Amino acid sequence: MNQSAQDTPLLEVNGLKKYYPMNKGWFSKTSGYVRAVDGVSFKVMPGETLGIVGESGCGKSTMGQMITQLLEPTEGEILFQGQNLADLTEVEIRKVRRDLQFVFQDPYSSLNPRMKAFDIVAEPLQVHGIAKGKELKTEVFRLLETVGLGAHLANRHPHEFSGGQRQRIGIARALAMKPKLIICDEPVSALDVSIQAQILNLLKELQQQFQLTYIFIAHGLPSVKHISDRIAVMYLGKIVELADRDELFSRPHHPYTEALLEAVPVPDPRLRKERTPLTGEIPNPANPPSGCSFHTRCPYVQDICRQKAPSLEEHTPGHVSACHFPLHKQATN
Ligand code: ADP
């Protein structure tokens, strides 16, 4: 890879928004909007894994689906290898769709129950006219083997597999397109704890083998810790903090990140800091709080937090956060 290709982000999103209209009454008048994703910007460099973390409903899946072209953004731009997807022709977009793949949270509902494993993996290759006949057969068996499934399983239907095996089929289907970027949307959340590590290890091996770039979505920090290079924390449709993994874990700036870290087990109890656990309900994304959207749950809330939304700023190099009183500053005051 030449220098300029390495410096260009593989993916860049700017001001991405998805507002769902809410319709009320007989005449379906729009009574407001669910701000599922509310102005998100970030870059992903080739070969890296960006973890995205936040409680259920904060907009993670919606964002992933916009990037992989499964959902149309309300606003904002998506640049893939420096090209704005909005500027591409239909033919070019079809090519980009192959480069951007999605691995779903629940492999059971995302795999067609009436199709055999072989056909599930073969389908995208056929649809895109990539392989047929003997070549197709060889390729599908190779893909199944790559994800650790023997050829003897190819004729089974999704319900005949375990949860972990089903997720392997979902991964094989995504790999079939030889993608550059895979968005893994809580790929292990629905699996037994004992199986989770196996799937995470598989994803790591595949990343090495095929030079893949990942966006890895999870609702808790522990699940993204080992796989991520950098981590973005989302709250009510917005990124509130983004930093290198180790930096985020050791020096969180945002009180929300601090609260999420509360859920991370600390092996030595003597090292455990007194932290304020997260209390209160997640606000309604159709009617977000004034000012900082986290102020209703923030243990450090001040007047300004109720009035003015903090902007996402680089408080220390490579570490951005949106808080009027970032924690690292409080500690030194
Ligand atoms: P996450 O993946 O972080 O759990 P989602 O992206 O699934 O969050 O959802 C974000 C918000 O958008 C939630 O409040 C959800 O209820 C809402 N939402 C998602 N899909 C739709 C839809 N099709 N219509 C209306 N609201 C939606």
Ligand code: MG
């Ligand atoms: Mg989700």
